[in-house]
Amino acid sequence: MISSTIGIWNYWIVFLLMMIGLFLVIGRKNFLKKIVGLTIFQTSVFLLYITFGKIKGGTPPILNNAIETVYSNPLPHVLILTAIVVGVATTALGLSLVLRINSEYGSIEEDEISAQDLVDYHDQIETSKKIDTKFIQ
């Protein structure tokens, strides 16, 4: 029982990284830290795929003529290559958005930004009401 639990330790690492990443995304109020969390979360998935592809004693999937060679599955690696590219694009877009948010709001803390937004939102509603009453007189 114990040996089988320890034997799948890379799944435990995947699980740990996944939870750390997800916690950062949900729990942190800082926009930059959320992106860090997202990247860790995505990395855990990469590790999960690589773990699927590995066979104990398996060689790299290169064709040779020796009999009874066990190959590791190359497909998960290729899939992860694609997923890494997508992940990089996501991170890049996220970081550029954080930059723009910082220059517009002067902050990347969720609380401060939503406080500013709320004021703006009520201002919009209120000003349009004021104009309204002025013209009806």
Place this chain on the structure above:
Amino acid sequence: MTDIVIKNLPILVVLCPLMMSLIVVLIPNIFLSWLLTFASTFVAFIFSILLYQEVQIHSTISYALGNWAPPLGIEYVIDKVSIFPIIIITLIGFLTTIFSSKMMPDEINETSISKVYSLWLLAIAGLIGLVTTGDAFNLFVFLEISSLASVALVAMGAQKDKQALVAAYNYLIIGAVGATLYVIGVGLLYGITGTLNMADLSERVVDLKNNKALIAGFGFMIVGIMVKAAVFPMHIWLPRAYAYAPSAVSVLLAATATKASLYILARILFSVFDIGDNLIINTLSYIILPLSIIAMFAGTIMAVYEKDIKRLLAHSSVAQIGYITLAFAIGTKASVAAGFIHMFNHALIKGALFMAITSISFYIQKRVTLSNLSGLGRAMPITFFCFVICSLSLAGLPLTAGFISKLYLIKASISADGLWIAILILFSSALSVIYLWKMIEALWLQQPRKEIIIKENPTIYISLLIITFLNIYFGLDASFVVDSSTEAAEKLVGVSK
């Protein structure tokens, strides 16, 4: 020549906008970049019509990408189910491109317009690809193409209102978590079945009933897609993203983005997994059904209390997505067909409503809130006329498209012994009249706050008129929508029931 085109249609319909997006980004001229965008969306629409005809003849078209035979290679499948969302996406994409010609220069500075059109085409290509592909991992790639492009498009709204940036950021983070959850699910399924092809997957999962990895993988996939489809309570990103995006982008996203994800949801629930399976029955009746009913009411009530009109319509979208998932959750052939009918009609209705509201904000050069709508109906009769027709359609009045979808939805739920569901649907539609009436009252019955003379621009209202006409047409003669969604439902759930 035409033979080659017909043979390669499944990939051409994706490639046409995808490749054009690479060309458009290089073109500095505003009009030329719009023209190329318009041409490629129009061609994509023609291709989807041709595909529809092909599907009528062959029923299922399987296209092996790069000539690698299906279970191993990537397969593109067009059948009676997937042709339906393709037509929705290309039709709306084409109409909103016409609409965008005046809107874009108004909201986005000249230097970035061609880049915006490039993203616009990428988003459309991603959505079409999402629907056509038959490969679970390829689906993830298209999911990310479309959502990254949509995030960038939403962020372009920052030139008018800085809140667009936060909206885009939230959309990005929540969307990326959703997509990653989907990838985990695909990975788990690949780990136990050894295949990524959806058709192949559906054959192999049959032997793996009660396998824990299968159940976990299924759960991850469904949750990931539900985030993308904005099913309650994963809809948090939607109202803001739709409200602060540039006008034309709001129309495009509101009408198409969630529809593609909803189609994927249906596909995973009914086509990859079997509806007769306990896993699916439990998921439908204990998770999706209650969530949809809450979505119907939560979305409508949020909309009733909302003052900002674009946000109001976005909240109402959450409720309408609730109707569609509710139809899927009932799980009979008739109800799934009703879900597809509502998917089509909602794309028309919400597209038109967003068009009407954003063209009002174009004329008054302000965010549209309930109080600054007052009396504008008289100043812009055409826009107002279309707005009223489509509001009635959303509420489900007879002679409009919305009536057909509500009718079939209620008929399906009654025939599945769900009289209480039918009553809840009627009740929530009645609630939606409250917020629609608030808008119409402000537009028509309230006194205008000053004499506003607005000259309505034909390039803006032409697509609004077309889409309103379609709303009435599909309310009078619904045979196209009803027939093709019944066929789609038959293909999805007909085999096991």
